[in-house]
Amino acid sequence: MSMPSMGVRRVWRREAMLIIAWLAISLMTGLLVGRVLVCVLAGVSIYLAMQLIYAYQLHRWLISDRIEPSDGIGVWQEIYTELYRLKQRNRKRKKRLKSIVHEFQASTAALPDGAVVLDSQGRIVWFNSAAAALLALRSPQDMGQRIANLIRHPTFSTYLSQATDSGELEMPSPVNEADTILMRLIPYGNNQRLLIARDISEQKRLEHTRRDFVANASHELRTPLTVLRGYLEMMEEETADSEALAGWKAPIHEMGEQSRRMNRIIESLLKLARVEAEGLQQRQERVDVPAMITSLVEDIRRAAAGAEHAVSVDLEAGLSLYGRASELESVFSNLLSNAVRYTPAEGEIHVRWWSDDAGACFSVSDNGPGIDATHLPRLTERFYRVDPGRKASSGGTGLGLAIVKHCLEHHEGELAIDSTPGEGSTFTCRFPSQRCLNRRAA
Template sequence: MNAEVEDNRRTLASDMRRAWLVELRRLLFAVGGGWLVGFLFSAPHLGMAAGLLLLVSFHLRLLYLLARWSLNPHRVELPESGGVWGEIFEGLYATQRRARQRKRKLASILAEFQASTAALPDGAIVVTPRGHIAWFNTAAQGLLGLRSPQDIGARINNLIRHPGFQRYVEQADFSKDVQLPSPLNAQYTLNLRLIPYGNGQRLLIVRDVSEHQRLDRMRRDFVANASHELRTPLTVLSGYIEMMHGEAGRPDSALAAWSAPLGEMRGQLGRMEHLIGDLLKLARLESDTPAPRNEVIDMEKLLLDAVRQAQTLSRGAHHFDSAIDETLLLYGRESELQSIAINLLSNAVRYSPDGGSIRLEWRTAREGGSEYPLLRVEDSGIGIEAESIPRLTERFFRVDVGRSRATGGTGLGLAIVKHALEHHEAELSVTSEPGEGSAFSCHFPSYRLYREGEQRRVG
């Protein structure tokens, strides 16, 4: 490869030397021929000047043709010429040929890209840095009702007018997606995500998630109905076991030998009732609407109640510390906020050894110049491995299965926390090191903040 490049370089250098020799011969011919003609008329210097003028005219004509060609290379052809001009023209033609080859190749790649994206079931829309539609595939037409070519060049915000999409574009957090009802049929739900690429361009991916939502709704209904139906037989069993356990507690009773097994059965029934209660609560959270913004919650009272419940669960085995800003209230739903606090504190109790400390904070924090409410629960427990943190809010996921089951955990606590936070447009962040404890922080949006003395918002 290097030898071939070196040969090409030598060939070009040789051609250029020959071209300059041709130009030198032209110059000598113009000067010599002009001197000779001028000598015949007793004016050699005038003859030399005339020869040089003819040579300059020749070069000016070629320069003019080159300028015309540069303005319209597809219609104007360059003349054939020798010397340096011939090399220049040949180089321009070669560059033009390469450009045409690249254009054909790019057109082929673009045609393949359009053909492949047209076959996708998901809509794909190319959006310019200024928010205009540059291209979209067939699926986008079916999902969003776009028309080709009328909508090419239109602003994407003018065609997708849903407020949720407007906020999504304004916030510019494209690590997430947004779900909206279809503009063609409100019975269908679309999932939209903007993916930045290139020099400020974005690719909008549109996916129909209606079937997924339907299956998810069926799953929630099944879990809720099954849990509800299980309550009746469990209540009957619990009643009989309570009666038998009381009878077995008497030394002269025929059931005295069954005292320990009945106690174990009683404990497992209680655990099942707790599990069913959490399943019903999770199903209710998944089907509920977002928390209202006109109900002000007394967070001090709510959090102190949650701490007292956690102390009851701890049975004096842990040290509790609270730092609660009593002036800081929140717009939200009390039952869900209570679930958040109780589940976070219960987890801290279950995963902290006896003698450990648990701290609850309710205060404001600052980020980007804005103030927002922060609920933080920190413990000195066993900690969490880094790879397990992203899975903490999954249903039935446990960091330590044996410890959680031994202390009565259902594996649904953090899933409940996640959905309750979503109803308050809040986020959960977790920091932890194995053996060093964990900190669970709930970041609520600033518009849910309410301080005593402020005028309450409505709606």
């Protein structure tokens, strides 16, 4: 038997003996005065009155801030002592928790990012000074307010209504619409959420400057490159008909190939710059995707490189998209060109266009060399190459998948890549159901 149990039994045994002694005294007094029942009832009443007094003192002590307990007799003294110890432990625990909260608030207050703690109803529980500056929040007026009522933006309201971790959201700053805020909502605890806000205005401006520089530089390079290509083509014709210049035929041909490749890179850079700059401003319309894919596949079959491959097509008739024809054509043509370029001769390429419950999908599968999983997250970066040692002439510009990524973003789509080294690759574009038109079975 444990020591606390033995102590409790000893205390209550002593209390029982005290009650018996008190009743015995009351009984003896009643025998002496000849009123046994009256004396016993008086003794019980006095005992109950003492218990009520101690219970009243205990109640007053529990609701007061006083540390030291009142004095008691018998079991009440033990109850006071145990409650005093419990109250001491709670005060120490409360002090420790208060210190942790102060440290948390001090650390988050020093962060450059805004932090807002929201309850299960989206009400503000706490926010740091950075959040007040970024989101135009006021303390203490906005405490307990629903943040959706303070930050009135359609995309933010939709983002806030999602119960799970829904990624990141870029939106105009509530303070200055010219600035951009990056939001991240993190669920934690008992249906609480932590909203992180970061000012990415400078980053956006740098990206805009970089895009302008690339576009301007590419545009300026195109004119002198056109002149060089013209002279190189004229020199190729001269060397082809002259035996005296036969030794210059190979280097001039190589210079012509490199100039044409540089021209393709410049055209791709300009295309990427246009896609990034246009954003959602370009006019949208109904696009007959099956007809577009059929035309692109026929072009590939007629081309010299495409004639070496077996290209099969599976298209869902009548399934169109609402979007931008030029951008969708860039998506499909880049993926088809990559499949032709990196699939060995006599390889197989399968093109598919279909719909499911989530929306519409376009995929290009091949049985080429495949891609190692370590490269997949970076394939859509500009100029990223799986094999850095590969000859430049054997590959593309390194910008095709970057163009695909940006065009899909404009259509609320996403690119999924599934590849196994030695077996082949499948590039799948997924479009949301709200962009699908005239869906019907083939």
